[in-house]
Amino acid sequence: MKRQARALEILSRLKNRYPAPQSELDWTTPWELLAATMLSAQCTDVRVNKVTPELFRRWPDPPAMAQADPAEVEKVIHSAGFFRQKTKNLIGEATIIINDYDGEVPRTMKDLTRLPGVARKTANIVLSNAFGIQEGVAVDTHVKRLAFRMGLTTSTDVKKIEQDLMKLFPKPDWGDANHMLVLFGRHVCPARTPRCNDCEMNDICPKRGVKTK
DNA sequence: ATCCCGAGGG
DNA sequence: CCCTCTGGAT
Incomplete structure (x- = not known):
């Protein structure tokens, strides 16, 4: 599958799993x-x-x-x-x-x-x-790992990864994309032991750089 | 590339 | 014990 199509399919499946994604940090101001x-x-x-x-x-x-x-x-x-x-x-x-x-x-x-x-x-x-300002896509350790594994980037540089994701995801989704990738990274695709067998992205994920024990 | 730094998991 | 956790500055 082509990268752009894969990106939109991944985004769609992430939205299905996380209808109202948000940060789990506690804050009021x-x-x-x-x-x-x-x-x-x-x-x-x-x-x-x-x-x-x-x-x-x-x-x-x-x-x-x-x-x-x-x-x-x-x-x-x-x-x-x-x-x-x-x-x-x-x-x-x-x-x-x-x-x-x-x-x-x-x-x-x-x-x-x-x-x-x-x-x-x-x-x-x-x-x-x-x-509520969509300036870019926040790239942290989870986004970096998942973007690479899922074939949304070939770079390991966070600024380049952000540019790639900004091209692949529609602007209104930039903020949510960060939250959904972080949650998905924690729940299904952690750094050490990704659960590929149980993963709904299994059929479209190139699994680049996935550590197999 | 290296440093900052504690805590929890495997 | 080693790796990882929503990074950033030097």
Whole structure:
């Protein structure tokens, strides 16, 4: 099957499995989503959700976080990993948002990626989920793995993979495509032991790079 | 290419 | 023990 046709068929089957896909991170404001998404680097959303209630209670917005004691923030987010760098990112992001954006999380790719710890993946999530803006396709470890296995890209470079997916998927689906691929990756096609026998993509998936034990 | 970093699973 | 988890900066 040709790549474009396969992409649309995969999208159709993903929609069938996940009629209302959404992130499993807990958040209520754009600032909380930005913080939670940055914290999710190399860490499961379950563990992010374990630290964010206290984090958001003690430092609920950019003004509070900009004034936070780094040692205290490090304690609260310790179990999420990369805690020193992530603490610097949180305080740095809050400070720039206060100084340059009047305390509001910016709504453009250019402005978001100025923030420390924020590149295209995190910015795409914030733009799509908090503001409903389809700027691109967020490419994380799940999207990267599945796009390669399913033959939607031949690249291992996240920027190139994003460009490929933007051509293959209709723009209105870009935000949902990320969520559906992440969920499908977790449920059916994890990195180590993909369950190809039980997979509804079995007949159209090239299974590129699938580890067979 | 390497580093940041803890926690859970196999 | 080794791999992986919704990455990003140097």
